[in-house]
Amino acid sequence: MxxxxxxxxxxxxxxxxxxxxxxxxxxxxxxxxxxxxxxxxxxxxxxxxxxxxxxxxxxxxxxxxxxxxxxxxGYRPVIDAAAAAMADGMNFSRPTALELAAAEDFLDLVPGADMVKFAKNGSDATTAAIRLARAVTGRTGVAVCDHPFFSVDDWFIGTTDMSAGIPDTATADIHRFIYNDLDSLATVFGDHPDQVGAVIMEAATAMAEPAPGFLDGVRALCDRHGALLIFDEMITGFRWSAHGAQGMYGVTPDLSCWGKAMGNGFPISALAGKREYMELGGLNTDHDRVFLLSTTHGPETASLAAFRAVVEAYRTTDxxxxxxxxxxxxxxxxxxxxxxxxxxxxxxxxxxxxxxxxxxxxxxxxxxxxxxxxxxxxxxxxxxxxxxxxxxxxxxxxxxxxxxxxxxxxxxxxxxxxxxGSVAGFLRGRPVAPALRRLAEPRRLR
CATH class of the missing domain: 3.90.1150.10 (Aspartate Aminotransferase, domain 1)
Structure with a gap:
């Protein structure tokens, strides 16, 4: 009982x-x-x-x-670092030295990235990456791997069962491919020639490791067809490795998106990538500027200090x-x-x-x-x-x-x-339901 x-x-x-x-x-x-x-x-x-x-x-x-x-x-070094930063002020009208220190810490961990910009949510970073890839390539098509979740924004949620309120135009250029199936990605490129500007995927999941040659094959397809490769490192970053999945598998994306464990619970995410692309969201560009990430709370000091304490924990322990x-x-x-x-x-x-x-x-x-x-x-x-x-x-x-x-x-x-042969008589109440579903009420046992 x-x-x-x-x-x-x-x-x-x-x-x-x-x-x-x-x-x-x-x-x-x-x-x-x-x-x-x-x-x-x-x-x-x-x-x-x-x-x-x-x-x-x-x-x-x-x-x-x-x-x-x-x-x-309640990991003490993280809490203490955040508390000390808060005591000196949370948010200012100019960048802080802490922003530079945190950015340099991040780039030391992710050698494939030249620049980084911090935000608060994973969706901030993934949507910014899609926008940037579209601006770089001049293409609107996005090849999305068949992983469960990438963003709360229209371009992704419009492809799920909870698509109410999202116009079909938001997802007209989103194309699915299958993890560990290079042919499915090649088919996307073949069916939409010179239209796909980005490929977004997790390099690995809890249930699936990349097959030999798969990630290298994805990289090669992106290069051949002129699309940017985006790795979603929300889960793999700091859980597979402090250097992310890209550090483990040796395949460098053009852009990568980070979050979750970066702050050990504090709200912080990041978009990182190659300088030639990231600078389109900066001041040093001869091209049309991209409104990349511009957030009031992206550089708040508590989360940046928490992130630096997390980095230190990964440097000194395992x-x-x-x-x-x-x-x-x-x-x-x-x-x-x-x-x-x-x-x-x-x-x-x-x-x-x-x-x-x-x-x-x-x-x-x-x-x-x-x-x-x-x-x-x-x-x-x-x-x-x-x-x-x-x-x-x-x-x-x-x-x-x-x-x-x-x-x-x-x-x-x-x-x-x-x-x-049934949970009837054993289960008290209704079964749990998928988090992303069209109808509100889960089916009840009868």
Missing amino acids: TAVRSFAESNELQTRLHRAVPGGAHTYARGADQYPDHMAPVLVRGAGARVWDADGNEYVEYGMGLRSVTLGH PVAAMENAGRALAEGVNAAAAEYGIADHLTVVGRPSCLVFVTRDPAGQPSQEYRTLFLQEIVGRGVLGQSFVTSAAHTADDIAHTVDAVRASLGVYRDALSA
């Missing part, structure tokens, strides 16, 4: 959030519909890899701020190795427990050790939101919070052991539901 926990205060706060905030959260992936009914904790604080909700429940957390926290919640070691131990423990219960084909932890996901399958072996919800229901009730098993450098051996114990205690319910 699931451990008894009260969610009364969280549920009350969630009700009030829905009255005040569309969707009840500021990110769709954080929505209550992503968790079992009446079991969506509203959090009040965190430390390391642990968080506490409004009811006083403690959890080992995974996902870590949508992958934005790699060093752990957070990536710590994340991967924790992830390997977690995957081995959970997969072994699933095998003990005879359901290894139905519940599996997969992916890069620093970016793990759990796959839940129904009795027929098909991916299932209903069985995913049942699994979440059981582990949340036992003090494990997360839509994935994405680790941080703060996850300790005790955190991993607690998680494996919580999973093992949950597997009996999962196995019984598989044997019954």
Whole structure:
């Protein structure tokens, strides 16, 4: 039986959030519909890899701020650096010495980039990269890899199920290609000759490494057809490596977009790239200037100081190795427990050790939101919070052991539901729903 926990205060706060905030959260992936009914904790604080909700429940957390926290919640050197910067003022009418220091730190980490500009959100950077590539090439076509998410802006969201309010013209020049399938990208170029100005993609994902020669092939196709190559390093940057995926795989993009873990939770993103392109958004150009990134809060001092403290942590310690070691131990423990219960084909932890996901399958072996919800229901009730098993450098051996114990205690319910052929009678409420969907109300069990 699931451990008894009260969610009364969280549920009350969630009700009030829905009255005040569309969707009840500021990110769709954080929505209550992503968790079992009446079991969506509203959090009040965190430390390391642990968080506490409004009811006083403690959890080992995974996902870590949508992958934005790699060093752990409340990591002192980052907090202290940001606090010291804030004490001297947050925002000014001219650049600060801190902006230069942060830019030089960044460019030391990313040797393929000559210039960088900071912003606040990942979408700021990806949309600026698309605009810049279109200006450089004089072409409007964009080849977009089939990854889940690139931007909240029209050019991308218009291609998803949540496209209401976006005119078809915004996506008329967006063309999809398939990861690890060079022929699909070649087809895009062939079907739209001299029209594609940019190729945007993640170099790797939690579930997929680049096949031998794939990234080099993408680079070659871009060069052959005169398109700029853009790497989205939002997740891979500081999680695969401090130098990003481009540093690991040895393929240099023309532009790259960074965010998430740059500030260990502080709001900061970046667009970086080759000088000949980035200068079109500067003052030293003979071409029409590009309105690249011009933000009031892009250079605020707290986030820049936080970023510099993150860089120092990566220089002096090895957070990536710590994340991967924790992830390997977690995957081995959970997969072994699933095998003990005879359901290894139905519940599996997969992916890069620093970016793990759990796959839940129904009795027929098909991916299932209903069985995913049942699994979440059981582990949340036992003090494990997360839509994935994405680790941080703060996850300790005790955190991993607690998680494996919580999973093992949950597997009996999962196995019984598989044997019954349905989650009915086991799942309390509706199944979780995709964050990006056309209709508002998730389907309920009957």
